[in-house]
Amino acid sequence: LTILGIESSCDDTAAALVRLDGGAAAVLASVVHGQTMLHADFGGVVPEIAARAHAEKLDIAVREALARARLTLAGVDAVAVTAGPGLIGGVLSGVMCAKGIAAGAGLPLIGVNHLAGHALTPRLTDAVAFPYLVLLVSGGHCQFLIVRGPEDFARLGGTIDDAPGEAFDKTARLLGLPQPGGPSVEREAATGDTSRLRFPRPLLDRPGCDMSFSGLKTALLRARDQIVAEKFGLTRQDRADLCAGFQAAVCDVLAEKTRRALSLYMAEAPAAPLIAVAGGVAANGPIRAALTDVAAEAGARFLAPPLELCTDNAAMIAYAGAELYAQGHRDDMTLAARPRWPLDSASPAMLGSGK
């Protein structure tokens, strides 16, 4: 079974081919065209610019993926596409492109939830059995999911405001460090003192797995301004200490909430307990280390897929599409693009063209 995957829900135009052979999955090709340069002057992704760039680049990405996999559409069994959630112009571009290919080549069409793509990635890279726990932690998302099947997710909690990646990016902006903020802040934090500036650990005093990261940004702004007022500027060390204090707070919050999510998950008595991370923030060394420790404490295996499959890509969409296809799932030309699509709700097909 060979599936073409298409992803365009945020600022990456991606196409991939994934082959499913019995239980084993292989990525034949995965093409990602980022748009960072296009949005660099605006301090964030501009939806209209993103949509136009997707519309221009999608067929190029598909062609490139087919060429790299040495395939034509004749060797493809189905087309899977991100049908939401995301920036609607981008999602629409991808869905229209996929419908065109499906209609033109007479292939089945499968609408995939972008978050399901992230959540199923551990099964693309490793022989992981249901149920497993996933912490999805990226620029736009932060949530714990028990993955019980390709369409069966239980959300245990998540951020009530910003995602951690967003907080890293804002921190970098406030300190004049380059974007994306995650890697810059991590680099600075490496030489910083985590004990000099104490940042809050939001919501740790409340039960459950919900998190909040927007207050951290305000705390960082205040700490920065106080140092600037006292010393008329920031030294390299001040910046490093601010980054270290901020990163330590994010680490502590993620670690404690993961501990709680793990105990809820372990109550289901999984045969082979496993927690996996997905999303760009999973690249962070100290966060990975903290999660590894928490998993070991709970007696669960910790899995971090390769980074290029953790950040937005189309291989995860093709793979999720393959799992849905294997379950008999098919969409048709009424497949709707959805800006919002919570993972633990029905699929667009079940909702009738997504209304």
Ligand code: ATP
């Ligand atoms: P989505 O939320 O839809 O998955 P996204 O593009 O916002 O998409 P990703 O591509 O998964 O998210 O990840 C990008 C985010 O990950 C950015 O916010 C970036 O700062 C963060 N990030 C990348 N590397 C690191 C790191 N080493 N430490 C912390 N954060 C990081």
Ligand code: FE
């Ligand atoms: Fe994503």
